[in-house]
Amino acid sequence: MGTAEQAGRRSRSASGRLRRVTSGSAASRLWGGRFATGPAEALASLSSSVHFDWRLAPYDLLASRAHARVLHRAGLLAEGELGDVLAALEGLAGSVQDGSFAAGPDDEDVHATLERGLMERLGPLGGKLRAGRSRNDQIATDLRLYLRDHVRLLVVAVAELEAALIGKADQHREAPAPGLTHLQHAQPILFAHQLLAHVHALGRDVDRFIDWDKRAAISPLGAGALAGSALPLDPDAVAAELGFDSAATNSLDAVSDRDFAAEFLFVAALLGVHLSRLGEEVILWTTTEFGWVELDDAFATGSSIMPQKKNPDIAELARGKSGRFIGNLTGLLATLKGLPLAYDRDLQEDKEPVFDTVEQLLLLLPALAGMVETMRVDEQRMAESSATGHALATEVADWLVRRGVPFRDAHEVSGVLVRRASAEGLELWE
Template sequence: MNVSDSEGATRLWGGRFAGGPAEALARLSVSVQFDWRLAPYDLIGSRAHARVLAGAGLLDPEELGQILAALDDLDSACATGEFRPTVEDEDVHTALERGLLERLGTLGGKLRAGRSRNDQVATDLRLYLRDHARGVAVALIELADALTEQAERNVDTPAPGLTHVQHAQPVSFGHWLLAHVQPLLRDLERLRDWDGRAAISPLGSGALAGSSLPLDPAAVAKELGFQAPAPNSMDAVADRDFVAEFLFVTALIGVHLSRLGEEVVLWTSTEFGWVELDDAFATGSSIMPQKKNADIAELARGKSGRLTGGLVAVLTMLKGLPLTYDRDMQEDKEPVFDAVETLRLLLPALAGMIATMTVRVDRLAAAAPVGFSLATEVADWLVRKGVPFRDAHEITGQLVALCSARECELEDVSDEDLKVISEHLDPSVREVLTVSSALASRTTPGSTGPGPVAEQLALVQHRLDTWRQWAIEKVVPR
């Protein structure tokens, strides 16, 4: 095997080639500039593989000890920056083998027996993502905590609920904030479901056909924190479902954050004025001194595009690829690295923004009944009087039309006008024409009344505690 070419660069292939690759090919092939972050996971896999080789009688105890010590030393050197990839290293695997050869000489070359970069990188990426998925979960929980704490303070704060960005019906602002927590809980559930499917070890599949050496893929899988070895060696090296699915989850998280961001932009606008951001989580203008901009919320909207784009890029790359490994699959890593880094930046900023924002209770309460938002209360009141809802809807619509023409509120209509509109309307309808009565009447589970919101709050807090325990679990051995 050609371990090093004439320039001294380590290469993991080349025995049948008369010379080195053209510069254009080398520049196109190199991936170490982004896959170097897999180095700690590659070293974890290498330790497990060394033990399996020893178990198969392919390394004696002394050789195993020397290799494990060298891998530990290389790991420390990578962590401190003492060992770094060079421009000649094609990928993370090449760089680390160079480091091992520098420490062990030809003994370092024994570690490659029974594995290929194909099963190696698939294993590394699963380890990386299973590790970092929990980091994303921790940050999601922090944002959910911030929303939940604000919701707890605003259970009794009335707000004008919107449909089509038009005033619809009064709601509790705490209920509104908790509505943004629910998709985050679903995101956490998706991450855990994903983790169960990603917990399969490809190591031992080789390039595509497995190995003729007496290896033990089950032992490797157990040591690396996986549930089982891959059942099919060809699928193991070809499968990138775990990448695409992870990117779907992060893209959907991005969509949820974008929707939250858009609402914060609205809430903080002069037209709404429902929320004021803390100075530490807002920015100003280089020309307009009065400006206070919700940049974090706007960046949440903007970054959803790159999260969605990463998913589309990987799905497009995978479409039509023949089994098993193809070099196209080098394009699977940058989108997931970018998704992880994007969420690691964005989620703490959003959590801080939400935790420190000031809710303008007075403005929300004043806006809650505006726009005839209590009209549905009148229709429901009529239904309780025995009026079919179709008729109740028409009667209430006529009442709204009268108020709109006179530029008055529902409660301002005289008793005589009520009777003119419908014989079913009488002065007792005014009992339902307050925001407080509208909220108090919502008693069914999941609705916006004080009781259901308090119940929802308790349930959300319990679920977040459950997710907190899962998110801090360590599944990747160190």
């Protein structure tokens, strides 16, 4: 068979798949009455998000319980119906947790999957829970709940890395080390001082996460698709039950706002930059040329061909993943920049960069903490190195200043001494 004929057959086959509609029933979708057929397989495959937004299932169920209580108070669920709905939601949550209930091939997203599970348990009563809410305010709420929950985990993980750095600084509180600028010897410092500089940077990251939460603590539930709901709901009650500070005051903003996701990704990317800087220093310290630090065997790797190698993979991955975090931030910003109000399907693309950054940081931070906690510091090697490179030149200039010499002249004198020492192959102190 010729190449052209083969290509033609492949093209006809692909065209058939593009035109073919899905075989799933309309009951598996949260929409459909307007349409005479189901979506084409190509569309269904493209728009499906359940393979990644299933992470939000516990938060969607949490919001559903709060919404059920509000429907009951509004007279839209009878007392007995509320009890049945809450019991079914509780059972569904358990099945999600143990894996006995999961998304099927016809499920579009986390919301459709969970509604299917609810209706399997309750029949038509399960459909009452859709009253007064849209996937637009649901997903905005779910993502805020997820992020607020996971930011708390990240803050704990950052604090553990801070503790490891402080502990290592305490072990070597009197150990001198070369202070570097431009990676050249500058002035002698204490190694503990350098470690604590990283602690200060991480502390600012924690402060930013805490400050971020003030703006993330707004509940979108009640905003509906974009214009709220004509039903007598109580968004403030839902917000309080879910641990938010208040409900959103503008429904358009509530469903379209992804500032909270972009701001989280910025704070996380900056944290990643700080982790990368720490990683870069550890990489330098462990080189044969520096020799200040040796990593514990449990926190280093070897080479498949060079038996002597002991590689600082954790530190290198900190550098690498920081680029990934920056990419996630810029990707989301590029997605958001041209969107009109209110909700657009482009916003389906907001979750994967968020999930990726969260999950990678929760892998990276404990590994870095373990690496720092177990690394061995060669105080003698650092002390010997701190006396080299004419690092006392500034102290010589300051000594002259204390004796009344203008600093400009003292700087010149010290520089001349450095030049002479270098020409004779001596250190300044010699």
